[in-house]
């Protein structure tokens with residue numbers, strides 16, 4: 636068996652320790668005599684897996700009691716619709732558009748109700764954040780939506796730089812959730828598809844302030860109603876049990892790395908060595924590289940922007956990034 640250096644954008648690398656534990660427990664989870672995939676979601680075994688996953692996530696992110704943690708399905712893309720369905724309540728909402736994901740969220744919300752684009756950087760190719768004077772906020776908006784890390788365009792909004800606007804802040808954190816500490820209390824709702832930094836695809840995480848529950852109109856589908864999901868502990872129907880289990884193993888792995896501040900230190904070092912390799916190459920890496928030749932995976936750029944990208948999520952080790960940088964330097968030397 637040989638595992639490759641994996642820089643996939645999502646689904647993405649998982650910690651090897653987590654995969655090994657899942658493998659070890661696959662046929663017989665803690666003496667249950669079956670796999671997590673095969674047990675009832677209503678049984679006490681799965682109840683303990685879900686409870687532990689939520690407790691560990693609350694501890695890692697410092698999620699206060701007045702927030703509900705929901706383990707849902709449908710990906711971040713479903714949230715693009717579910718958020719306005721639940722939170723608009725006949726009003727309007729503001730969207731800041733800084734890349735393709737927030738643009739998609741905005742477009743989807745337009746199908747549900749009345750939403751405004753409060754700022755967009757599309758005319759500058761989504762390569763920067765909007766400056767304060769460009770942002771036109773509605774003080775009566777039901778919420779303000781942002782994408783704190785635009786995975787395709789690479790624009791990140793550091794949470795500490797978001798000012799309080801007086802309306803609930805809703806954030807798509809799909810690609811950098813759990814990568815460093817965040818002040819959850821700044822947000823009304825945080826959401827993320829699991830397959831970047833949490834676990835396998837098929838699980839979607841929503842952290843929502845309880846004041847935002849129960850505002851949905853009566854005609855929305857039951858399964859889409861956050862309040863119903865919260866009342867039922869994410870188990871109105873069958874949740875993505877195996878995904879929740881693996882996410883729980885990832886949360887425990889993160890705790891062993893020193894929590895979010897521990898992993899943030901490693902992430903900063905990974906980013907530093909990768910970006911300095913790119914900067915030192917003086918534009919060399921605008922050329923496509925055959926990923927098979929390097930034993931790395933996922934270096935082909937997103938179809939909408941081209942080029943190359945390496946996703947260095949939590950589970951991508953410092954060793955993997957060092958291997959990539961060594962390859963880049965060697966490749967540049969041989970071909971420059």
Ligand SMILES: *Cc1c(COP(=O)(O)O)cnc(C)c1O
Nearest residue numbers: 710711712736784786809810828
């Ligand atoms: C990957 C990604 C999405 C889409 O996620 P799905 O779970 O596939 O719907 C949305 N937003 C961001 C920021 C992403 O990185």
